[in-house]
Amino acid sequence: MAQFAVIGLGRFGSTASLELLRLGHQVLGVDADAKYINRLADKLSYAVIADATDEQALAELDLLRYEAVLVATGENLEASILCVLHLKNLGVQQIWVKATSKSHHTILSRLGVSRIIHPEEEMGIKVAQALNYPMVNQYLTLGNNQYLVEIALIARLDGITLSDLLGDATHFTKAVLVKRREQLFSPVAENFVLKSGDSLVLAGTLSILKTLAPRLV
Incomplete structure (x- = not known):
């Protein structure tokens, strides 16, 4: 059993979280919106309301102890990039990120994340x-x-x-x-x-x- 953190609990993030749980892992779910946290609080191993663009808030989550962090806030490009930058500064090694455009992908590539995910494109293929x-x-x-x-x-x-x-x-x-x-x-x-x-x-x-x-x- 491994531990994973998922930042952003919209449709993609919540689906990934629930599947990780089904596979027997522990999952920390993070979102700035209380409605997403409340919807999954009883299912996730841990659920935290936090602003992923706030480095101090991320630091308090002790993310270095997780196998990987999935950044699923792809709809907000600025929030996604800021989150990745903060995770890099905190020393997180395995960062998987949902991208929604070519420009988003290009920036994430320059930041050196572990994997860039295009859910709609990959599913379409x-x-x-x-x-x-x-x-x-x-x-x-x-x-x-x-x-x-x-x-x-x-x-x-x-x-x-x-x-x-x-x-x-x-x-x-x-x-x-x-x-x-x-x-x-x-x-x-x-x-x-x-x-x-x-x-x-x-x-x-x-x-x-x-x-x-x-x-x-």
Whole structure:
């Protein structure tokens, strides 16, 4: 169990806070608006009304003991930047920040935050990918155009071997694991026989993974 602080408890910040709690972590929620604090006070590990643009107020929260601080006050660019500057001055190392524009992103990049998040953009990409490749349950970008994708095997593919499924892409794609109900199979040999309902996790470049899409529907 880790401890995280979330500054700004609007829709994005509150959703992130509740998910962290569901995952078994402790969460400090911070917001200047009492209505947001009151709405989540009974659910959060700790809830504090504080002005994130006030460095002294942030200092009193002892944020250095948290694994990371998520700044979710993206709607107010000035407040977001001031908050990040104060966190930097206080010595907080892991700072994740919600950005709402390219200029906001540019400034945060110059400030050297740990990660910049674009919720609407990232969700839009995931929705588009889901519409384009409905057989893909999950995907994760690894950088440098490398991806991990989880694919649900349909009934038509029952009994096919991994090598037959991948075809020419076998040498350019790595099968990371197969999930079959409670069982996990890894490594996955080329002659492994797949079954309907299996979840196949593949790693490879986006271009190679795209060539597999017609075989999976």
